[in-house]
Amino acid sequence: MSSPATPLTASSVVARLRAAGCVFAEDEAALLRRAATGPAHLDALVARRVDGLPLEHVLGWAEFCGIRVAVGPGVFVPRRRTEFLVRQAAAAAPDRPVAVDLCCGSGALGAALAATLPTVELHAADVDPAAVRYARSNLAGLGEVYEGDLFAPLPGALRGRVDVLLANVPYVPTDDVGLLPAEARVHEPRVALDGGGDGLDVMRRVAAEAPGWLAPGGSLLVETSERQAALAEEVLRAGGLVPRVAVSEELYATVVTGTRPG
Numbered sequence: 208m209s210s211p212a213t214p215l216t217a218s219s220v221v222a223r224l225r226a227a228g229c230v231f232a233e234d235e236a237a238l239l240r241r242a243a244t245g246p247a248h249l250d251a252l253v254a255r256r257v258d259g260l261p262l263e264h265v266l267g268w269a270e271f272c273g274i275r276v277a278v279g280p281g282v283f284v285p286r287r288r289t290e291f292l293v294r295q296a297a298a299a300a301p302d303r304p305v306a307v308d309l310c311c312g313s314g315a316l317g318a319a320l321a322a323t324l325p326t327v328e329l330h331a332a333d334v335d336p337a338a339v340r341y342a343r344s345n346l347a348g349l350g351e352v353y354e355g356d357l358f359a360p361l362p363g364a365l366r367g368r369v370d371v372l373l374a375n376v377p378y379v380p381t382d383d384v385g386l387l388p389a390e391a392r393v394h395e396p397r398v399a400l401d402g403g404g405d406g407l408d409v410m411r412r413v414a415a416e417a418p419g420w421l422a423p424g425g426s427l428l429v430e431t432s433e434r435q436a437a438l439a440e441e442v443l444r445a446g447g448l449v450p451r452v453a454v455s456e457e458l459y460a461t462v463v464t465g466t467r468p469g
């Protein structure tokens with residue numbers, strides 16, 4: 208890699224990021240400078256970020272629940288608010304739980320759960336081959352990753368045995384996808400975002416099938432927006448689960464847990 212004509216100084220990195228609209232320009236500059244192997248590499252990283260690539264795609268990792276999860280172009284970047292879903296799942300899990308991370312994306316939720324509950328038997332699945340590649344790498348040695356539509360690729364032996372079923376499904380209503388920030392709209396796959404007319408189409412399918420996979424007393428956990436929470440509760444109830452809504456003011460997160468009666 209050739210060196211840029213004028214090597215970037217710390218302040219010029221911040222200035223370029225700020226001019227491109229990065230709100231946390233100082234923090235991002237520090238991360239990019241740490242990631243760069245030299246001046247030319249730093250210039251290339253900054254250029255990609257200025258072009259609008261999510262910071263995590265530029266770095267190649269996202270921090271989630273205190274661990275680093277590998278991510279890259281074409282895969283959903285795990286959001287900080289989703290840490291609340293993992294916390295709720297860990298709290299709902301019995302000893303030596305069987306857990307499934309459905310719609311796993313990079314596998315961040317499963318990896319974080321395994322870090323909290325080392326005895327977990329973990330399975331994860333996603334329909335998107337790019338996501339499955341990242342999940343296989345992030346969950347190597349922690350669990351099995353399957354590729355396919357929702358429950359279809361899971362081993363039948365899991366039926367009736369799942370204690371915690373985490374499903375951070377796409378839940379943006381179709382008409383709102385165009386309103387998302389470009390980082391998501393342009394750089395994350397539509398299949399990771401678009402939840403259909405009211406945003407809950409995928410959740411409905413998950414809730415309808417979940418009781419057949421959950422152990423008695425087992426729980427399905429989904430994330431929603433605050434606006435969708437009441438409807439999501441109805442969706443889980445319609446699937447035969449007993450719903451409960453939990454809110455984190457700190458993470459601005461809403462999780463609906465649906466428990467299969469024991």
Ligand SMILES: C[S@@+](CC[C@H](N)C(=O)[O-])C[C@H]1O[C@@H](n2cnc3c(N)ncnc32)[C@H](O)[C@@H]1O
Nearest residue numbers: 285310311312333334335356357375377398399
């Ligand atoms: C909002 S992203 C969440 C990813 C990951 N769980 C996270 O929180 O970082 C939704 C994920 O659902 C996957 N997905 C969408 N429809 C699916 C389907 N029918 N079957 C399996 N996965 C699906 C997408 O590929 C995407 O990875």
